[in-house]
Amino acid sequence: MDEVRNLFQNWFGQLVERIVRLDQYLSERKASAPTRVKLRRNIVSELLSSLHQLAEELHEKATFFLSDKSPESRRSLYYAFVLEATGRYRRLHALINYIPAPWPSPHLELFLTKVLEEGGLEGSVHGQEPMLCNTLLSADYNFSHILVPIAGASAVVGQLPLQNLLTVPSAEKDNPLMWPNLLHELAHVIGQEVIDAAQECLTHVKAPQIRSILGRWTHEIVADLIAADYLGPAYFGSFVTFCTYWVPQSPRLPTTSHPAPDKRVEYLFHYLNQQSPDFITALKSLYADYQTRLQMDHEDFKSRNSVFDAYRDTRAADKPFPLEELRGFVSEIVALPEFKKIRPRTMNVNDALEVQALARYLKEGQLIASRRDNAILRDYKSVEDVRKDYRNALSSLQEKPNDVRLILNAALIRRLSDATVDRRGKNSGAPLTFHAKLLDDYCKSKEIVASKRLMELRQTVNNLDSVISKSMEATTVMAFYQSYQQRQARAGE
């Protein structure tokens, strides 16, 4: 029962967090609308009111759930409720498409550029042969090619290049812990050669049905592997979060374009576990929630089918694809020379230790851009010691920036670890058991939708995000210095 309780607690908490994010986004849009529009009831106001209604219902259920009165026999009802609430949130979020969206902040693009640079693909996005990736705010994480049709333009400018569009959910644009999903979308672009090569490997698969399905799924599998290689467990964390709490559909459902999420989680888990088992232990709680959801999904599979109409593709669901086939295919892809060409250094035990150290620093709003570890510095016992050896002491202050992927992983681990609460009982900086605390805060007041209450919740949510973003920004700016110093050193030689 504890596992089920944890799942619901985190699920409710995730919903609260996402409602707070969407509320914040809508408030921003409302504030930036022309003054006359504000006087009328507009779509933003309507959306906000539907969102607050969902918040009220969630509040009611969560309060009852947290009050220990919920008997074990009712867990199916709770499961049905959170599924329905998750679906409703998704539909509300999708309505954002009717509102003009601003161009996303440059941070998303910088994040992608920086991660690729760190992995050795410098210039892939903004190099001499630009890949023309644009990021847009939309309803979901997605990737697509578009060819811009401009009548008569081709005669003047020739064939316009293929545009690669990445989309990110509007409400999640400032949530760094979910940015790894965006890297998966970008991997569709940088992994094109690998995808082509992998599809050629399929000729030895005898069953035509399996070959055809694998051919279509290759895009996703390759993108998963690239994202996992570049970001390690941070990608696994964001993907499992997405599968566990964000989608109302069963994780067992494959589609014609995507393998079933449960299979993807399994081969990613296996793949990362081979590389760096130390990381996986840190993700236990998240993985446990996922497993619990999978079990509950199995119990209710048939009954929910009729209730929520979420299983249109039941024919595919009836034919579970053998995991061994996928694992074998993954091993083949990893061995391809095309894959090795774009593969970064994979994370190892040393990285795991560094990530754990960084996660400790990420508290009370402390930045983690620096790599300085006091333990390895010479021990200066007094100011006199420093005076005697001033130049060395000064030079030992020099630091190098951390990789974005280390920061993201540290942030994820910090988020999954225990909450730190300051003397006033408020979450400070990087709290967590984030969801438990958030949900607890959420249920303390009856007037949940009062803006002051939402403002406080926003503050809690924003604190962690801004600490992570700020660390990444500091790292990016510091990287410019570092590359300059390296160039100077090379010139000196």
Next chain:
Amino acid sequence: MADPNFGRILSDAEVVYYLLKGEKIVVTPLLDSAQVKSTIDLRLGTDFVVKKMDRFTHLDPITLHRVQKKDPEAVLQIYDVIKRPDPRSSFILHPKHFALGCTLEYVYLSPEIGGILEGRSSWAREGLNVHSTAGFIHPGHRGIIVFELSNSGSHPIPLHPGMRVAQLLLYELANSTELPYGPDVAAKYTKYVATNFGRPWEDWEFACLAESARSEDEKHYS
């Protein structure tokens, strides 16, 4: 009696010693040792806040105090707008214009260490001010430091994130402060990691002033 060794401005060796220890002073990330002399050079961060100038005639703290009681965020969104230029590009500060910026560094000062923020002479000569009369950093401060940037020169200045624009002079108090800036006092600007809005109307005195203004209004109209 207070120790005569305390209650003075810190020398370069002391600053380095405390930074290495990481207990009394934390400034991170520090990339170059050239940043640390008898003062610590601070770099510009990536967030800027500017006032919306096209919709409002003036800023009335008493009215805002009343509004913020109902919806604190609404007040901020009415007057201020956050600009987050690409860290590889710049934010142009025009002559006679004002903007809030922030340090790239996170700064922690223990309850016995205080700081004084000042501009660097190179930029001061171009007319760049980094604070307007609020240069004291209280003992116990943690978080980024907000710059009140203004250009009193004759040419626009492009502000690039990462450039050194200010310096922090550190001093040690004769005795540790009893109520450091932070959790134990009503500190408005603690633990921030991005440029935060100014909120003078949240000060306690405006509760009294707003009350008194209301009774004056009632007298006037009765």
